[in-house]
Amino acid sequence: MNRLPGGLVGALVIVPVAGLAILYAWPFATLVIEAVDKESIRSVLGRSRTWSIVWFTTWQAVVSTLLTVIVGLVPAWVIARFDFAGRRILLGLLTALFVLPTVVMGAAILALLPDTLDRTVWAVLGAHVVFNLAVTVRAVGTVWEHLPADMEDAAATLGAAPLVVFREITLPLIRPAVAAAAAIIFLFTFTSFGVIRVLGAPGTRTIEVEVWRRATQLGQVDQAAVLALLQLIILGFLAIWSARLARRHSRALELRPLARPQKPRTRRDKTVVSIITGSTALVAIAPLTALVIKSLSTPSGWSVTAWTDLGSTEIRPGITLGLNPLDALANSLQTTAWATLFATGVGALASLGIAAARRAGRALDAGLLLPIGTSAVTIGFGMLITFDTAPYDWRSEWWIVPAGHALVAVPFVVRSTLGVLRSVDPQLSLAAATLGAAPTRAWREVVVPHLWRPLAVGAAFAAAISLGEFGATSFLSRSGGETLPIAIEQLLARTGSLLQAKGYALATILAAATVTLVIVIDRTGDLAGHSKARSGTLDERHADARR
Amino acid sequence: MRGADVELSGISVSFDGTTVLDHVSLSVTTGEVVALLGPSGGGKSTLLRVVAGIIAPDSGIVRIDGVDVTRTPTHRRGIGMVFQDNQLFPHRSTLDNVAFGLKMARVGRTERQRQAGDWLARVGLDGMGSRKVTELSGGEAKRVALARTLVNEPRLVLLDEPLTGLDLKLHNKLVDELTDLLRATGATALLVTHDVDEAAAIADRTVRLDEIQNAR
């Protein structure tokens, strides 16, 4: 990077650094110091239910991860090995599904499943699989594409049957990608919140749900904090362990040129490809369609009442649910607008700063990622119990919810812009410098203009994240200030009523908005001509779009 | 060991509407080494893959020792194949690469390590079994690929531009080694190359692809 004056770099990063310190580090420290004491630790750890929740959290995450990886390998193979009409659309569909807000995904699966499967652990596992399919397909598919088909054929000529080829050659070579995908999926399913809230039976609780339940239903703030910390510690250990494992098993795999996907030639290939593509598309489209259908299915038959009468949540004359779906829509739009503005502004400053300041930049980059690794519920909870005393009583400030959203969205803006910044810089600003421009000016005139498009992508990501955020918002939103996901969760709990149909109507709106944003991201990203740089980090960036 | 005899009749393959092979017929008798010449992109490699069972022909029949194997999957055809870029398995050691075919044939561990070690010695790589294949030089990798294919004693060996892209000195050395190895094993071999001299040096007979097309 062209050297910028140190003072300017400092000025650039002061906002992101301060934001991170105030909105993340401080609440986090408060959570640990204030709420956790011997008494609360003893009562949480001494309760057998705690351990059964830890156990449930773990096994459902392990099973969800295994299922998602195994099921995902099939479409990943088709996408890596075959070139067919709709290949890109299929990838886009899966990605859109992944970015869907958890609550919407929960709603979609609820809409799709027969009543006998509603609110069972099978529904939860199914939702987790459909949700995360894109992680496997994208992460593994990309690596598999680079694995020459000839290598698998070579094994076949040495006498290996197809399954043996997969076990002995393919799997070991795509294993780093499989492991990376598994780690992401495990993180998501271990901290699953929205899906469980919407789809789980009352007793189905992950640690994340239990944190929320203790804090908001039983009023046991201290015990909730201990649980949040327990979850963080478990995740921390798992992260260290998986990093060790990855290091031990890492092998220098030279990146080969792309093994070009082939059009399916034989009838057998064509059948296999169309069956797999078709069923994958079905898995992706069915839940979304079910949302629309359920929004039209009211207790009094097929009707658009849920849509035309969306603004009312009357249960009986005079008695309402105390929440207005149209207000929730307005709240969501407003929150999203501010969160996007915050995240984009702070993210832009941060990536400029990170690119300019080498070592300190890397530290800031890593620091900004922390909120993603922390569960959303913990973030919201920490903010709520920290900003509760004057002059820092910010609980009812209009900006607290957008700021919470921005906290998780900033890393995505940074990821979107940083790559472009770094690739643009060396050639162009050097060229400008040889033409005699001062560093600052060269930088401003050459580097900054390249920021707009990646910033637009980052903004779209931030918007998608904010629109769907549920965990932190369920702590931070106040009555009357509910966002769409909160309203959807409340409406869906009203089984068999018009209110439930309204919940599905809201979920349809939210799904449509999210899918639109994904299309924007895809288009803008492509136009930017950085599709290669993009694909590697795409999953990473999509990763949090659904908290 | 007696090499297989191979009979291809009326093999046609098209990709996406473009005809790559048009009714190709060819007979190779037992122990014969045949070089298949032709311009690059002319379908030679495709034909080799049809024989190997990697690509299914749109029409035509592949017979090995008189048996129709057109629908037999690759791993049951009892053939060996050397790829242009070797396709060594990067996650396995050199020795394990060579021993892979023996493992597939369910040869016991100690026995297959002994045989693989012998083959490594035979191609001049004695004691290099524990090396990572990613660290081998071009010539070493090629020799490992040959050993890996020949260790199973296939009765038909398919070679897809095996010596392309090597420097001249190494190329000439390997031409000699390959010729000797094929003679010594007695296997039938089908060699695809665009190099006339190489074909002449290694093969008993040279066939041009355009000579054997459309031969109905």
Place this chain on the structure above:
Amino acid sequence: MPTPRITATAAAITLAITACGDSTKRTETTHTRMSEPITLVAYESFPSEGTSVNELLSDFADRTGIEVEILIAGDTGTMLSKAELTAGNPEGDVMWGIDSTFLSRAIQSKIFEPYTADGLDAVPASLTNLVPNGEATPVDLGDVCVNYDVGALEALDLKPPTTLDDLTDPMYRELLVVQNPASSSPGLAFLLATIDEFGTDGWQAYWSNLVDNGVQVVDGWTSAYYGQFSYAGGDRPLVVSYGSSPPFEVLFAETELEVAPTGVIESTCYRQVEFAGVLAGTDQPDAARQLVDFLLTSDFQAALPLDVFVFPANADVELDPVFQEYAVIPETSRELDPSAIDANRETWIDEWTDLVIG
């Protein structure tokens, strides 16, 4: 080098402007709010519009200039937890409906500002004794009882159950829906009723039997009553609700009814006293206190039975005839000692959660 400084300053100014722009707007709203409406936070079954309770509140506004906005905040448990998490910076100014089973929690977390309301003399000592220091103001009382759908039980050829024990009879298998005591006030009351009946060591076995007999658990009263109760369109003819639910059904019946279509199992009734209070940290404490006073006036209290379906706390108020005829006022309702509830609530709820919903 002026350029970077200008850039940085410009950035800072832009941020400041954005922030200021909005904070000004906020100040304005806060300002207007000072002189304008105050917010009454209530549980989900409180009428938000269209009843005489709401008319009385607007009369109050006309008289005092204090507009009252109603904010529905969910089940009692959820409402209380929100109040606890926002203690000192509340979502409203006055809260309606913390009942005796949750009261000690509300007092401990200091969500209310102590206040002795003007009309408190008219409230019987049995109620005011629960809040000797004005921690909150008792505003109404009611009974939580198992209700049954008369028609649905007849269709099943079943007699209404008469005791808690009956509910575990296989005859009534999969007919009962209750609320989660963690989040719902009637749910907690029903749990306390069973603890009263079977003792601190016996209720667990009773609930195991209920579970075996297919009891359904939902989060709150509205889901139970309007989602699952057969009379309101669901498929379960037995529901934990209020002693005042039958007159509600008479009043709101589409055709005029001679007999209440739903009934109450008297022996299951548990007494709840509900409290209102000024939320600590309100920026309009005077107006809030005036509202609490108003909530105790005879006029307002008289409207409670038919609109909120609870009995007035003000002893001067006479009950409406419909209410007298159809409401069940059990001769003896169950009650547990508040200090016992306070000491064990969390343990009981945890135990219940493990036992019933796993």
